[in-house]
Amino acid sequence: MAFDVIYTTSEFPADLNNDNDIKTHDSLIQNGNLGLVNLGGTICRQVDFAPGYTTFMHRTKSLDYGVVIQGQIVLTLDSGEKQILEPGDVAIQRATNHAWTNPSQTEWTRMMFVLQECRSVEIEGTTLEEYHERPVDGIPLSQKLQ
16 A cells, blocks of 8 residues: 655645645655644545555544545445445545455555544544554554644
């Protein structure tokens, strides 16, 4: 799997004056502490899934739009529900615990994701937190970065 951060914003609404958004993005990328979610902002990320690759189960405190660009992908929820997505399909993730699988044994899958921090989700008195089934090499837990 390969991650490519296309762009980030670090406040809402984004401040485009005097290239403040570009300066903040460049600084954020250079410091190397960007988690899956940029708390207080957004991330536009491209992800390439190798043939047969399955991600770990994970949940982020975010509203995510995932667009399949190339190949197929299987979205699996912690309930066991699965959905096969094709190029042009869009998955909306609302702080759900999920995993992605490229079902092809020969073709790569490419997706583009836009993640925006959301308020904490509470279900029956339990607040859902960011969750990674196992640590992700090179990706820290999401945190507010200055």
